[in-house]
Amino acid sequence: MTKLPLFNIAKRGFCTCLPKYNLNTYLGRCGHKCIYCYAVKFPSFTGPTIPRLKLIDQIEDMAKNTKLKLPVMLSDCTDPYQPLERKYQITRKCLESLVKYDFPLLIVTKSDLVVRDINLIKQVPSVISITITTLNEEKARFWEPNAPSPTRRLKTLERIVDAGIPATARIDPIIPFVNDDLTEFRELVLELAEIGVKQVTASTFKPVRGFFQTLKTLDSTLYKKLSQIYSDGEWILGYKYLNIEKRRKIIEKVRQIVLDYGLNFSSCREGFPELNTTICDGTKYCRKLLTEYT
Numbered sequence: 438m439t440k441l442p443l444f445n446i447a448k449r450g451f452c453t454c455l456p457k458y459n460l461n462t463y464l465g466r467c468g469h470k471c472i473y474c475y476a477v478k479f480p481s482f483t484g485p486t487i488p489r490l491k492l493i494d495q496i497e498d499m500a501k502n503t504k505l506k507l508p509v510m511l512s513d514c515t516d517p518y519q520p521l522e523r524k525y526q527i528t529r530k531c532l533e534s535l536v537k538y539d540f541p542l543l544i545v546t547k548s549d550l551v552v553r554d555i556n557l558i559k560q561v562p563s564v565i566s567i568t569i570t571t572l573n574e575e576k577a578r579f580w581e582p583n584a585p586s587p588t589r590r591l592k593t594l595e596r597i598v599d600a601g602i603p604a605t606a607r608i609d610p611i612i613p614f615v616n617d618d619l620t621e622f623r624e625l626v627l628e629l630a631e632i633g634v635k636q637v638t639a640s641t642f643k644p645v646r647g648f649f650q651t652l653k654t655l656d657s658t659l660y661k662k663l664s665q666i667y668s669d670g671e672w673i674l675g676y677k678y679l680n681i682e683k684r685r686k687i688i689e690k691v692r693q694i695v696l697d698y699g700l701n702f703s704s705c706r707e708g709f710p711e712l713n714t715t716i717c718d719g720t721k722y723c724r725k726l727l728t729e730y731t
């Protein structure tokens with residue numbers, strides 16, 4: 438009997454997520470092709486993008502056979518609204534069954550295509566998180582070449598908030614020398630606050646093996662600077678973390694800016710849960726039994 442797969446907390450260091458399900462509607466390399474993508478450390482998320490067409494036939498049974506109505510996240514390793522979704526609509530078909538069986542939804546994406554499904558998503562308790570790492574279009578084009586521009590992502594957040602769906606923003610990853618400038622960060626958080634997002638979740642960059650080699654071929658100056666700043670960091674479960682003092686300093690500064698604008702704040706997989714005012718995945722806004730964060 439197939440059921441919805443549980444989100445695997447053990448794969449991620451310092452993860453504070455509550456139990457939930459997770460559905461990756463595509464395998465292979467995500468079509469947004471972010472240079473910093475963490476998912477490429479898993480063999481199933483390399484190579485050409487593979488639409489999981491079988492899910493279209495399986496999802497109804499998976500939803501029906503899963504009795505505990507935990508939130509379902511789409512997705513932890515690939516963007517559920519990557520370019521091929523326009524054609525295959527696998528995410529949409531999955532949402533139709535999940536909504537039918539009344540599962541809360543946690544959508545994480547960089548794409549404005551999510552707007553297509555707003556009327557569906559709003560039928561159950563849901564949260565939509567849009568990842569936006571910078572307002573700078575040029576930087577975004579370099580780091581997230583096939584993802585919608587920052588401007589489109591902000592407009593998407595507006596549409597989500599207008600539809601009455603709780604929206605959060607993930608400023609993730611924060612990459613030293615790239616998007617860690619506090620003035621730029623403040624501008625971004627101000628935009629998010631004005632739109633009406635409920636929380637910002639932030640996380641420092643944790644390169645996976647092979648990242649530095651790729652960067653060396655793309656930007657040798659930045660490669661040298663980043664290699665240097667990560668040189669006293671540590672590998673945790675296949676991710677290179679900045680040294681703890683360095684990453685705590687970044688997270689504390691970012692946190693203060695987010696709180697200055699009256700938003701909730703959470704770090705993600707940093708090991709500083711005491712700095713969080715809420716849970717990183719926005720789950721607070723879609724779990725019926727979770728009204729307070731303690």
Ligand code: SF4
Nearest residue numbers: 467469470471474515
């Ligand atoms: S959108 Fe997410 S999953 Fe897709 S390439 Fe970018 S970081 Fe990876």
